[in-house]
Amino acid sequence: MTQERGREIDTREKIVAAATEIIREGGDARPSVRAVASRAGVGASTLRHYFPTQRSLLDATLTELYSEAMPDIRIRDTSVPARERLIECLWHLLEPFSTQAAARAAWKTIYEAFMAPEATEEARIGYLVLVRQAQQRIESWLAILDAEGALQPGSREEQSHFLMAVVDGLSLDRAFPTVDERPTFEASTLRLAVEALVRPTP
Known part of the structure; x- marks a missing residue:
């Protein structure tokens, strides 16, 4: 039973990894069952066993992309x-948007899955769940800094929402035509945002 369960998890992870790769490479924002199954090396019926709908596959894929983008890095160091620790964590949130092509593909996926006119209410609720997961991770980073006495007074929920808005803005900006100074602007923007929340180092 344990081995069978392990095989099921491995197959599911292979399918999610395949869909994630297709999206990250700038392919279809909503990968087809055939394309994902082919990349994962499984049959379409096997994929449907784990993900009965394209919606369920896309939700799992986007959750994986969020998880990859949100490691804790050195937040406890x-x-x-x-x-510097908080800035480092926030930089990693921008990794799925590392290039203009990647940023455009990521935002295309988000738009088609959650914002397009044909997106269902269920899809929009799913997006809110993903956003909440991301916000909770940022709140956990802030809680660690607060326990150290490094955080300015205020609502952690509001502070995390503020940082999410900054990161979202930078990730969207990466989808537009680039300018040579962009890395400098991004670094200064993140630093200004963090300085608004973290106490000065004595």
Whole structure:
């Protein structure tokens, strides 16, 4: 039973990984069952066993993309200044939008899945769940810094929402034609946002 369960998890992970690769490569924002099954090396019926609808497959794929983008990195490493740790974590949120092509593909996926006129209410609710997961991760980072006495007073929910808005803005900006100064602007924007929340280092 344990081995069978392990095989099921492996197959599911292979399918999600295949869909994630297709989206990350700038392919179809809503990969077809045939394309994902082919990439994963499984039959369409096997894919349907784990993901009965394209919606369920896309939700799992986007959750995986969020998880990859949100490691805790060195947030607990007190040998590094609190500001630098938080900035490092926020930089990693931008990794799925690392290039203009990747940013456009990611935002295309988000639009078609959750914002397009044909998106269902169920899809929009799913998006809110994903956003809440991301916000909770940021809140956990802030809680760690708060326990160290490094965070400015205020609502962690509001602070995390503020940081999410900054990261979303930068990720959307990456989808537009680039300018040479963009990396400098991004770094200064993140630093200004973090400095608004983290106490100055004594």
